[in-house]
Amino acid sequence: MTAEPGTGGRTSVVIVGGGTCGLAAACELLQLGLSVRVLEADPEPPKGSRAILLWPLGLDVLRHLGVYEEAVRRGLPLRALVYHLDGGRRLRSEIGAENEALLLPQERTSRLLEEKLLRLGGTVERSARVTDVVDDGRVVIVKTQGPNGGELIEADWLIGADGLGSTVRERLGIEFPGTTLPTTYLAAEGRVDGEAELGAVHYFLRSTGPMVFAPLRDGVTRLGTPIAPGTALVEETVQQLLDLRGPGGLRVRDLDTLATFGSQERIAATLRKGRCFLVGDAAHTHSPIGGQGLNLGLQDVHNLAWKLAGVIAGSLDAAVLDSYDTERRQAAEQIVVNTGRFTRMFTLGPAAARVRNAAWRLLEATGMLRRRLVPLLAGGRVRYAPGPLTAEPEQGHRLGGRGLRQLPAPGSRTPSWVPPAGAGAGPAFRLVTTGPAESGPAREARSLTATLPQLVGHQHLSRPGAGFLLLRPDGFVAASGTTAEGVRRAKALLTGLAARPA
Incomplete structure (x- = not known):
């Protein structure tokens, strides 16, 4: 590598790509107190939008960044999906509050996030084309080329958000099978x-x-x-x-x-290599049917930011970062399968389409179209399997069942009855308890948060039925249950994530 060394000192995180996902990553990390640089090859923001739809998980990211209300003002809430069949027949599926969606062209979403970035003190360095990336195990060195020559930038970590033809992915030698x-x-x-x-x-x-x-x-x-x-x-x-x-x-x-x-339909061979991570289209791509692409990328960012901030701050063990590839690969695989199914249903030939339409009429008549299809389109069925950040379900828990007073299983999205954490919430877990304030789970929760105040805070809700939810900073359930023993197992999970003394 030959270029002029950077003059701004070493940066915590370099983000390659100033599109929607790169902007969201920069905003999340700046809110968490990290220094970032955003490098974008193009001299101007792109015109036009490929994506137009934000589903609940994408909206969760905007809510976390404090721009949700402005997004709603600039967009159009989606109330229904309407299927028009031959013969003038219409099937209508109401979205419902649990599957909240917003029609907002991606160009406007990016503009909203860049405005937020500027308010946080950040900027997009345009016409900064990345030509090489080297990770030597201690630092990431990024070579850029611009109108005024080249620059070498040193960073502790790098996020590749540079799209389908990712230079970061190519320079790191990561294959893109599919x-x-x-x-x-x-x-x-x-x-x-x-x-x-x-x-x-x-x-x-x-x-x-x-x-x-x-x-x-x-x-x-x-x-x-x-x-x-x-x-x-x-x-x-x-x-x-x-x-x-x-x-x-x-x-x-x-x-x-x-x-x-x-x-x-492609997913990168790894979403993490050393100190470098891939998000958005640099990490995965799939059929556009269903409008999940941008939402998947925003959730990549949301999954990664709190982990990276916790490791940099010294509160989380560095091994936590390994979960990024595991979890987001699971999410991408689920979305690729679902959008592939939607695409095949959408592009059937005339004879098969008649069979599909007859089946959908039956599904509408029974209410199944709304109960099954809309949540799939919304991405609300994405689950993380048990792992270091996701506990095994309590004995007797059946996903989607009612054995635990409808508490969501570990690995699923936080239910709508839990109040949002609020914009700019830090990289800490939340332990939410329900039922009597002196129930076993509630007492154990108070003890846990007193022991690990840097990792978790406690919130009690006056809601029928004693139980608990351990919520991750990215809005997914880490553990759930109805017993004090379940809370103690949640404590063991948190203890395993904490940084070890040097």
């Missing part, structure tokens, strides 16, 4: 004249071909549909496809975005 899917999609965004229900995403599943139709704020609509290779990218094509596959009676005008993209 497959390229055969379907090419057209994405168009602009003004469409005609009546269209706001607050709903419309799936047209007709024998003429599928189409997704999503009215956004300010009169803008997003269209997505599979197309044949070589299809002309002109407004007339969009109009023809809309007439053929859409609701009819709509007129396309003033398109701001018109592009095609392919789809792949």
